Each structure stands twice: as structure tokens, then as C-alpha cells.
Amino acid sequence: MKLSFVLGVALVLSPLIVLAKFLPPEIISFEKVCENETLKFKRNDLIDFNEIEIISDSIECVVIRASMVQNANRNFDRLPNLKYLDVDLYSDSLGLNSLGNLTTVRALKFRNTGNYDVRVVEVQNEYPNLKYLDLSSNQIEKITSDVKNPFPEVRYLNLSWNYLNSLEFNYIFSNLSHLDLSGNTFNEFHWNLGRQNLSSLVLDSNQMTAIGSFYYPTVDLTDFYNLVNLSIADNKIHTILQDAFASTPNLRRLDLSRNSIKSLNSSTFQYLSNLEVLLLDGNLLSLIPEISANISTLSLNCNNITTVTRNSLLNLKTLRKLYLEGDNITYIDVDAFQNQILLEELYLGGNRLNFLPRLWCANMTNLRYLDLSWNKFTLLEAVTYSPNFPVNEINMEGNPLTFVHSSTFESMPKNVTISLNIGSEQLPRLCNRPV
Numbered sequence: 021m022k023l024s025f026v027l028g029v030a031l032v033l034s035p036l037i038v039l040a041k042f043l044p045p046e047i048i049s050f051e052k053v054c055e056n057e058t059l060k061f062k063r064n065d066l067i068d069f070n071e072i073e074i075i076s077d078s079i080e081c082v083v084i085r086a087s088m089v090q091n092a093n094r095n096f097d098r099l100p101n102l103k104y105l106d107v108d109l110y111s112d113s114l115g116l117n118s119l120g121n122l123t124t125v126r127a128l129k130f131r132n133t134g135n136y137d138v139r140v141v142e143v144q145n146e147y148p149n150l151k152y153l154d155l156s157s158n159q160i161e162k163i164t165s166d167v168k169n170p171f172p173e174v175r176y177l178n179l180s181w182n183y184l185n186s187l188e189f190n191y192i193f194s195n196l197s198h199l200d201l202s203g204n205t206f207n208e209f210h211w212n213l214g215r216q217n218l219s220s221l222v223l224d225s226n227q228m229t230a231i232g233s234f235y236y237p238t239v240d241l242t243d244f245y246n247l248v249n250l251s252i253a254d255n256k257i258h259t260i261l262q263d264a265f266a267s268t269p270n271l272r273r274l275d276l277s278r279n280s281i282k283s284l285n286s287s288t289f290q291y292l293s294n295l296e297v298l299l300l301d302g303n304l305l306s307l308i309p310e311i312s313a314n315i316s317t318l319s320l321n322c323n324n325i326t327t328v329t330r331n332s333l334l335n336l337k338t339l340r341k342l343y344l345e346g347d348n349i350t351y352i353d354v355d356a357f358q359n360q361i362l363l364e365e366l367y368l369g370g371n372r373l374n375f376l377p378r379l380w381c382a383n384m385t386n387l388r389y390l391d392l393s394w395n396k397f398t399l400l401e402a403v404t405y406s407p408n409f410p411v412n413e414i415n416m417e418g419n420p421l422t423f424v425h426s427s428t429f430e431s432m433p434k435n436v437t438i439s440l441n442i443g444s445e446q447l448p449r450l451c452n453r454p455v
């Protein structure tokens with residue numbers, strides 16, 4: 021027997037918390053669209069679409085969270101106003117194409133964790149209104165298309181956590197602004213379709229080894245003039261060519277954490293006059309790279325840096341936050357921070373410091389927060405004796421402080437909070453990587 025759901029306005033009325041979580045601002049108005057009328061299939065249901073037919077002129081949102089779905093062939097074609105479709109299921113047969121034409125759909129999230137073994141997605145239709153497409157965690161190895169321009173309006177494309185190692189798009193994505201390819205098996209990335217308008221590119225957790233345009237496998241950014249955010253964390257990058265960022269002058273945030281970078285050539289950054297945040301955690305740097313850039317945040321946690329010398333930070337005059345935690349720092353030059361007039365927060369936790377040279381912070385009039393936790397300080401005076409000590413808050417947790425002279429407090433310049441947390445013996449796990 022075939023059951024027909026002919027849906028009136030008031031069938032399922034649960035507010036959609038799921039939606040707000042991942043939809044980007046431009047599409048967030050869907051939350052409103054879906055607010056009052058959403059057809060939801062709950063987890064643990066077995067849905068056999070041979071027995072259900074969904075017909076409704078008004079329904080705009082469908083959310084399926086089923087453990088097993090069968091025979092979904094084109095079942096959504098009877099919803100002429102469908103705008104939002106969020107499918108997370110287990111099925112042995114259901115692929116993108118079996119959802120139907122979805123000509124009215126604007127946001128589509130499709131995830132099948134089942135034994136669906138057709139790992140090549142052949143796009144057969146054009147999705148003329150789709151702006152947001154999330155096909156993450158689908159075991160996709162390859163995407164091909166029979167249609168010339170299947171996603172003309174797509175702005176957000178999430179293909180993360182699949183098995184892709186290349187993009188064989190022979191069509192244009194000129195409206196694409198956000199692309200997430202994390203967790204695939206790329207060892208190079210080229211676009212070759214002319215200048216793109218991408219503003220955010222995420223290539224985390226792949227197998228990239230180099231950045232720049234060159235003949236060996238690289239991340240080639242030549243076509244991404246408008247890129248603002250670039251993340252290539254958790255790869256195997258050891259080489260960054262001089263021209264790597266020559267065509268991305270608009271970059272503001274660059275994350276190269278957890279790669280195999282041993283050194284950086286300062287001229288690499290000469291093109292990045294808009295860069296604000298540079299993250300280099302978990303690499304193999306043994307010196308603070310002598311780069312000149314107008315960045316406000318620099319993060320070098322979990323490298324192998326042993327000293328901060330007077331030249332290390334000389335050309336970084338606009339820093340507000342500096343992270344040097346879990347390195348191997350034993351020594352800091354007295355004038356290492358001479359140009360750090362704007363610095364507000366300094367993180368030096370998890371190193372091997374037992375003193376700071378007198379007047380080391382003389383020029384850091386804006387320093388407010390200082391983290392010296394898990395170092396080797398035995399005396400508080402070794403930190404706070406500077407007459408113009410500007411800091412409001414110091415974290416000294418995990419240091420082998422033996423006693424505190426009462427004179428320490430007399431000479432202490434002003435209202436400052438010091439966290440000692442004596443007795444905490446557990447060293448926090450700072451650097452989660454093999455040494």
C-alpha cells in the first residue's frame with residue numbers, strides 16, 4: 021500500500037536548531053523560512069520511499085536523519101517549493117542524483133554514511149538555484165558532470181572528508197566564494213580556469229608539500245587574487261617558494277600550522293601587505309623567521325625555537341598577540357621586544373625560562389597579559405622587578421617557585437593579578453605531535 025503525505029501548513033512544527041549551526045550569514049535567512057514548517061524524519065526510522073510519497077505545495081524545508089533509506093528516487097520532485105534539504109542518512113543505494121532535480125533548492129547538505137559504493141558522483145542535472153552545497157564526508161573519489169555548468173550559483177562548496185585527489189571540474193564556478201577541501205588526499209592543487217573570486221580556501225589535512233607555481237606538485241595560488249582566508253594546516257609542506265603569495269595580495273589570514281617548515285624566506289611575505297594573522301604552530305622552525313609584515317597575530321607554538329634574539333621581531337612592529345608556547349626557549353635578549361610597542365598579549369608558556377633580563381619589557385607599554393606558565397622560574401622577582409612593569413595579569417602556574425619575598429610585593433608596580441596555582445602538577449599537553 022502506498023501512503024501519500026499531502027502536507028498542509030501545520031504538519032511538523034519544530035524549530036530547526038540544526039540549520040543555524042552551519043549555514044553562512046548570506047543564507048541564514050533560511051532559518052526563518054524553515055522556522056514554522058519543516059518536514060523532519062528522525063533518526064532510527066527506516067524510510068522506504070516506495071511506501072511514502074511526499075506531496076506539498078508549501079513545504080520549503082526537509083530534514084532527514086534516518087538510519088536507513090530505500091528507494092528515494094526523485095521523491096522530492098513533488099515539492100515544488102523546496103528550498104532547503106538536509107539529508108544525513110545510511111543507505112546502500114542513495115546518491116546525489118536520486119534526490120531529484122531540486123531545481124528550487126538553495127541549500128543542500130547531503131551525507132550518506134552507508135555502504136554506498138558508487139564513489140564517483142556524476143552530476144546529471146543543473147542546480148540553477150543552489151547557493152550552498154555540502155557534500156562532506158561522503159567517500160567521494162571523483163566528481164564529474166554531464167552538464168556544462170551544473171552549479172552556476174554555488175557560493176559555498178564543502179567537499180571535505182572525501183577521497184578526492186584532484187578536481188576535474190570542466191565547468192566554471194565563477195560565483196564560488198568559499199571552498200573547503202579538507203581531509204582529502206590532494207598532493208597538489210591547481211585550478212587552471214582563470215581568475216577566481218574565491219575568498220576562503222581550506223586545504224587542511226591533505227598531502228601538500230609545497231606552495232608556489234613550479235613544475236613539481238604545489239599549491240598554486242595564481243588564480244586567487246581575492247583570497248582572504250587560506251588554510252593549509254596539517255599537510256606536509258616543507259617548501260614555500262618566493263612567489264607563493266605573489267598573486268594573493270588580499271590575504272588576511274594564513275594558517276600553515278602543523279607542517280614541516282624548517283625556515284621561511286622573508287621575501288616570501290613581501291606581497292602580503294594585508295596579512296593580519298599568521299599561524300605557524302607545530303612546524304620545525306628553530307628560529308623565529310625574520311619576516312617583515314604588518315601582522316597583528318603571530319603564532320609559533322610548538323616549534324623548536326630556543327632563543328628570542330634582538331633581530332627576531334625587529335620587523336614586526338604591529339604585533340598585538342604573540343604566541344611562543346611549547347617551544348624550547350631558554351633565553352630572551354634584553355632588547356628582543358624593543359619594537360613591540362603595540363603588543364598586548366605574550367604567551368611564553370611551556371618553555372625553559374628561569375629569568376627574564378632586566379628591562380626586557382621596557383618598551384612594551386601596552387602589554388597586558390603575560391603567560392609564563394610551565395617554565396623554570398624559582399623566583400617571582402625574576403619576572404616583576406622592572407619598574408614600569410605594564411602587565412595586569414601574569415600566569416605563573418606550573419613553575420617551581422620556592423618562596424615569595426614580601427619585598428616582591430612592595431616593588432610590584434601596580435594592580436596585577438598573578439595566577440600561581442601551586443600544586444598543579446599536571447603539565448598540560450601543549451604540542452600534540454611526535455617530536
Ligand SMILES: *[C@@H]1O[C@H](CO)[C@@H](O)[C@H](O)[C@H]1NC(C)=O
Pocket residue numbers: 052053055056
Ligand atoms: C512563524 O510563526 C510565527 C508565529 O506564528 C510568526 O510570527 C512568524 O512570522 C512565522 N515565520 C515565518 C517565516 O513565516
Ligand SMILES: *[C@@H]1O[C@H](CO)[C@@H](O)[C@H](O)[C@H]1NC(C)=O
Pocket residue numbers: 097121144145
Ligand atoms: C528533471 O530533469 C530531467 C532531465 O534533466 C527532465 O527530463 C525531467 O522532466 C525533470 N523533472 C522535473 C520534475 O522537472
Ligand SMILES: *[C@@H]1O[C@H](CO)[C@@H](O)[C@H](O)[C@H]1NC(C)=O
Pocket residue numbers: 169171172173192193194195
Ligand atoms: C553568477 O551569479 C550571477 C547572478 O547571481 C549569474 O547571473 C551568473 O550567471 C553566475 N555565473 C555563472 C558563471 O554561472
Ligand SMILES: *[C@@H]1O[C@H](CO)[C@@H](O)[C@H](O)[C@H]1NC(C)=O
Pocket residue numbers: 042156157178179180181198199200222
Ligand atoms: C565542511 O564540512 C565539515 C564536516 O561536515 C565541517 O566540519 C566544516 O566546518 C565545513 N566547512 C565549512 C567551511 O563550513
Ligand SMILES: *[C@@H]1O[C@H](CO)[C@@H](O)[C@H](O)[C@H]1NC(C)=O
Pocket residue numbers: 194195197217219246
Ligand atoms: C567577488 O566576491 C565578492 C565578495 O565575496 C563580491 O562582493 C563580488 O561581487 C564578487 N565579484 C564577482 C565578479 O563575482
Ligand SMILES: *[C@@H]1O[C@H](CO)[C@@H](O)[C@H](O)[C@H]1NC(C)=O
Pocket residue numbers: 219220248249273
Ligand atoms: C576569515 O576567517 C576569519 C576567522 O576564522 C573569519 O572571521 C572571517 O569571516 C573569514 N573571512 C572570510 C571572507 O571567509
Ligand SMILES: *[C@@H]1O[C@H](CO)[C@@H](O)[C@H](O)[C@H]1NC(C)=O
Pocket residue numbers: 262284285286287
Ligand atoms: C631568500 O631568497 C633569496 C633569493 O632567492 C636569497 O638570496 C636569500 O638568501 C634567501 N634567504 C633565506 C633566508 O633563505
Ligand SMILES: *[C@@H]1O[C@H](CO)[C@@H](O)[C@H](O)[C@H]1NC(C)=O
Pocket residue numbers: 289290292293294312313314
Ligand atoms: C606596513 O605598513 C606600512 C604603513 O602602512 C607600509 O609602508 C609598509 O609597506 C607595510 N609593510 C608590509 C610588509 O606590508
Ligand SMILES: *[C@@H]1O[C@H](CO)[C@@H](O)[C@H](O)[C@H]1NC(C)=O
Pocket residue numbers: 304306324326455
Ligand atoms: C631542536 O633544536 C636542537 C638544537 O637547538 C636540536 O638539538 C634538536 O634536535 C632539535 N629538535 C628537533 C625536533 O628538531
Ligand SMILES: *[C@@H]1O[C@H](CO)[C@@H](O)[C@H](O)[C@H]1NC(C)=O
Pocket residue numbers: 324326348455
Ligand atoms: C631543546 O634544546 C636543547 C638544546 O638547547 C636540545 O638539547 C633539546 O633536544 C631540545 N628539546 C627538544 C624537545 O627539541
Ligand SMILES: *[C@@H]1O[C@H](CO)[C@@H](O)[C@H](O)[C@H]1NC(C)=O
Pocket residue numbers: 354355356357358359379380381382383
Ligand atoms: C626601547 O626603544 C628604544 C628606542 O627605540 C631603544 O633604543 C631601546 O634599546 C629599547 N629598549 C629595550 C629594552 O628594548
Ligand SMILES: *[C@@H]1O[C@H](CO)[C@@H](O)[C@H](O)[C@H]1NC(C)=O
Pocket residue numbers: 412435436
Ligand atoms: C584591579 O584590577 C581588577 C581587574 O583588572 C579590577 O577589577 C580592580 O578593580 C582593580 N583594583 C584596583 C584597586 O584598581
